[in-house]
Amino acid sequence: MGAAALFSHAAEIERRLLVEYPDAHCELDFATPLQLLEATILSAQCTDKRVNMVTPELFKRYPSAAALADANMDELETVIRSTGFYRNKAKSLVGMAQALVDDHGGEVPRTMAELIKLPGVGRKTANVILGNAFGLNEGIVVDTHVARLATRFGFTDETDPVKVEKALLPLFPKDSWTKFSHLLIWHGRRTCDARKPRCEGCSLRDICPSADV
DNA sequence: ATCCCGAGGG
DNA sequence: CCCTCTGGAT
Incomplete structure (x- = not known):
């Protein structure tokens, strides 16, 4: 053609x-850009329905980037276990949260370049955040x-x-x-x-x- | 046995 | 380019 x-x-x-x-x-449940970022990291090779089953507890236990950055790994892995790849995802969540605290005042950045620098965040996840948390059509x-x-x-x-x-x-x-x-x-x-x-x-x-x- | 809103490392 | 990571659903 x-x-x-x-x-x-x-x-x-x-x-x-x-x-x-x-x-x-977007069928992932979220109320803030940070929550959508967490849910999207969990969505790798997992149905969004399954992600939505674990995020209420995740958001409750770790209500901020600072709290997530300080999470106990075993506890965090237990909360997200059913989404699969839970060790990698736990590392990504904590690393991402720490980067937000260190470099962005605990907030989620609004540019592709800054988002894909975050641990566990690639272009797909960045596009989800830009499009659905910030209403931008970057990709x-x-x-x-x-x-x-x-x-x-x-x-x-x-x-x-x-x-x-x-x-x-x-x-x-x-x-x-x-x-x-x-x-x-x-x-x-x-x-x-x-x-x-x-x-x-x-x-x-x-x-x-x-x-x- | 194959797929699910992937990313990082070799 | 390849491989690995993982549980749940069909």
């Missing part, structure tokens, strides 16, 4: 998904769902999430990047799942190059 055709194809996909999921939004969140659907829609052959994002950005208007991320995530979870996509009920069936394969 040529560049012009790919662009209109992208616009049509976005239009249809917006009709289907007008309320698509597209490329998680497992967005990467999978981008491939199935024929937008890219890349698998590296940074390259997938680079391929997606020029296809969609900047002011919709955060919303578009949620549209793909919602569609990925509800219809275009990894193991057995439900093409028979998909609103994009007639324009999807991967339909019924």
Whole structure:
């Protein structure tokens, strides 16, 4: 498919998904930027439903960056254990919190460059924070769902999430990047799942190059 | 057996 | 580029 055709194809996909999921939004529970940052770190290779089961206790025990930075490791690991990768995640949470205390007055920074310097925070997590805590459209969140659907829609052959994002950005208007991320995530979870996509009920069936394969 | 809103290290 | 980290759900 040529560049012009790919662009209109992208616009049509976005239009249809917006009709289907007008309320698509971040499904991680949070009340502050710090809470969203913690929840997003926990979301690696874990369902957001599972993350939402442990964060109430996490937020209650460690109500600030300073409290989280001083957390007892064994206690913290116990609280987040069911989300998987719990040793790495505990280290990331404490290291991230300590960096906030040391370099940002205990607050979550608002730029990509500062966010990805935080331990355990990569480009995907940074895009979640910028888009959903601060309302900024700095990029597209490329998680497992967005990467999978981008491939199935024929937008890219890349698998590296940074390259997938680079391929997606020029296809969609900047002011919709955060919303578009949620549209793909919602569609990925509800219809275009990894193991057995439900093409028979998909609103994009007639324009999807991967339909019924 | 495979996947879930990844990141760090080699 | 690869590998490792981990429990829970299907």
